[in-house]
Amino acid sequence: MNGEADTTRWDASTPVTVDLRLSVNRDEYPITVDTRETLLDTLRERLDLTGAKKGCDHGQCGACTVLVDGRRVKSCLTLTVTLDDREITTVEGLADGDAPHPLQTAFVDHDAFQCGYCTPGQLCSAVGMLAEAAAGWPSVVTPDMSAAPRLDDDEIRERMSGNLCRCGAYVNIVAAIGEVAR
Ligand code: FES
Ligand code: FES
Numbered sequence: 001m002n003g004e005a006d007t008t009r010w011d012a013s014t015p016v017t018v019d020l021r022l023s024v025n026r027d028e029y030p031i032t033v034d035t036r037e038t039l040l041d042t043l044r045e046r047l048d049l050t051g052a053k054k055g056c057d058h059g060q061c062g063a064c065t066v067l068v069d070g071r072r073v074k075s076c077l078t079l080t081v082t083l084d085d086r087e088i089t090t091v092e093g094l095a096d097g098d099a100p101h102p103l104q105t106a107f108v109d110h111d112a113f114q115c116g117y118c119t120p121g122q123l124c125s126a127v128g129m130l131a132e133a134a135a136g137w138p139s140v141v142t143p144d145m146s147a148a149p150r151l152d153d154d155e156i157r158e159r160m161s162g163n164l165c166r167c168g169a170y171v172n173i174v175a176a177i178g179e180v181a182r
Helices: 039-046 102-109 119-134 153-159 170-181
Strands: 017-024 027-034 065-068 071-074 087-089
Touching (some): 027 039, 065 119, 102 119, 102 170, 119 153, 153 170
């Protein structure tokens, strides 16, 4: 070094942006994103889709769960820049017009929430979980890995263990999901 500024060094304070076409709940959003931006922040702060919640922002609570191409992801750990042309579904997109998703109806019928903060993540996670089970994916409590998983309460609890509920509505959440699974 000769004492002059090294202009070849990357400056972390300068955002790097990328143009994307996001598809969320069947709507298209042409958007320019900072490559460090999480999907949760894009949804909540820029698209005004505030259903997914920021509980921990560290991948630990599941309140931010959404679906990407039908599979559940924690949006606080997912960089938006990776989602060009992927199909994102949030809790706002689960209903079919005015008809709630069967899981939404079951959550109401079983009183499966108290404050409701975790509920959008629980619902999206349950949708993804039911698809995983229908595709034959075992969990660590599946007794017979070669047979189609049967969604009893133990299976549902295990498969939903990434979604915490600080109100402790677990018993009713399991009952609601169990009804839809049957
Ligand atoms: S906010 Fe994403 S897991 Fe808690
Ligand atoms: S209903 Fe309050 S955190 Fe789950």
